[in-house]
Amino acid sequence: MSNRKRILIVGGVAGGASCAARARRLSEEAEIVLFDRGEYVSFANCGLPYYVGNVIKKEEKLLVATPDLFKKQFNIQVKLQSEILAIDRENKQIEVKDLSSGETYLESYDTLVLSPGAAPIKPPLPGIELPGIFTVRTIPETRQIKEWIENNRAKSAVVVGGGFIGLEMTENLVNLGLSVTIVEMQPQVMPLYDTELISPVHKHLIRKGVKLRLDETVTGFEQNGSSLSIQLKSGETENADLVILSVGVRPETKLAKEAGLEIGELGGIKVDEHMRTNDENIWAVGDAVEVKDFVTGKPTLVPLAGPANRQGRIAADGICGRDSRFRGVQGTSAVVVFGLTISSTGPSEKTLKRLDVWDDSKHEKIYLHPNQHATYYPGAKMMTLKLIFAKDDGQIIGAQAVGEEGVEKRIDVIAFAIQKNSTVFDLEEAELCYCPQSGSAKDAVNFAGMIAANVLREDAQIAHCADAVNNNAFLLDVRDPAEFKRGRIDGAVNIPLNELRSRIGELPKDQEILTYCLVGQRSYYANRILTQNGFKAKNISGGYLIYTFCEKNRPKSLSK
């Protein structure tokens, strides 16, 4: 850049701060000013639940950078407690309110970047403003939660909304000794995930003493002595000493809307692939913008720190004359709750169905339950992985996984494979790390690729739990009798794998046979024996475990 350009940035956390720092690295001449209405710049909002739970003990640990660091290291001016009230696009000015003095003033820009984030949704319910009801977005809010717990010697909490912030808050409150109830209007926590993957999460939460009220909606709050009474749609109530509202976020678009900037169909600021709005001098990034879903190509809102940071960097590139483009989001994410990791990339089956994209003739899914490392090495832990792919060319569409260890590593590999438009055949061939402590010679990702590739090559036809329940197939359970005795799919016949060759005559040649075992591996071997002997056989993907996740996973209202 030749001229001294004035770059003003609204919002000094994930997207705004990365944009500012990158812009400085690309241009020593530009004047860069970062505004935030809060008391902090560049703080770790992702760490807030752990600050509440005393895992992060000191507030200053949440501060990734300070105004002083921005000034000294980057020559960027940070103006805190400075709220931008309006944008005058014609005169390229913003109106700033100094929240400490109450004064307002104008600042001129050559380029304006909006990274105002998203606001936690506070539904307009009776009693929503009562003391003791909190959202989790800023350091001062979490400080208030900590003080409230301490001052009121809080013993119980209701967390409204079982998304990732709700689960992280639940874990931290439980670890502080509070008894916690999650009220979630969907029949599952982590509502964007496919239901069957969340079944182990429900069990895990219940094991940790969390009370789940699923399919339940909060209708209002009332003061009940020193605690709160939380009214539910079912007519029941919950009592708690505090309430955490974690029912989602809404993009902060007030400024953009009032300035006449284009808003997308989902309510986020509309930007092009360079993160530029419909005003050539204004760019927008982060939770406030609507971007393209990399897989479906449809607009989406994905409030995550990774995309916000990358978008900030891309906007800075564009502002400084580079041709960087944002590829779109996949929603690659993970949450860890009481040691259980839930992770996904790309759309879930549920999302594809909601968007009317899922087509049984075009899409397939497989389930597997690999270990995070070789089973001969102590501490092997099983995870459950679901892979969604295209039936015609094997293109990977999405993956979800749950387990104690090594889960996000597999999802990260698959996430990158999706970005590179890879297929299940690529996963089959992927060369990945293996040592006894962290992998297997055939990694979970390879296994996923192999299983999916087997399906596409028609080496193994698969069926799903719904097929086991809904059609008239002959159900063959190839587990050992003791396992069969402990639980089975209704109507199944037990012939253990090791006896299958000698007892093959017991099976019908004129009926489709659905094989299953615990996880799908022994029944795959059985399936190979049967198909090579002229039987019409399919293997139930993910086995009896997935069947139990599908059929018995939905605790209506479960307590400790």
Ligand SMILES: Cc1cc2nc3c(=O)[nH]c(=O)nc-3n(C[C@H](O)[C@H](O)[C@H](O)COP(=O)(O)OP(=O)(O)OC[C@H]3O[C@@H](n4cnc5c(N)ncnc54)[C@H](O)[C@@H]3O)c2cc1C
């Ligand atoms: C509790 C919690 C946990 C999270 N955990 C994760 C996680 O584990 N992984 C993950 O990927 N993401 C996580 N996120 C989400 C992630 O923090 C956000 O996606 C990311 O911070 C978005 O960046 P942003 O720059 O768009 O907005 P923000 O980081 O929210 O920054 C926006 C800033 O703009 C300021 N602002 C807004 N309007 C104005 C105005 N008019 N004038 C001046 N300033 C203004 C706000 O005060 C705010 O400081 C978490 C979020 C929360 C709240």
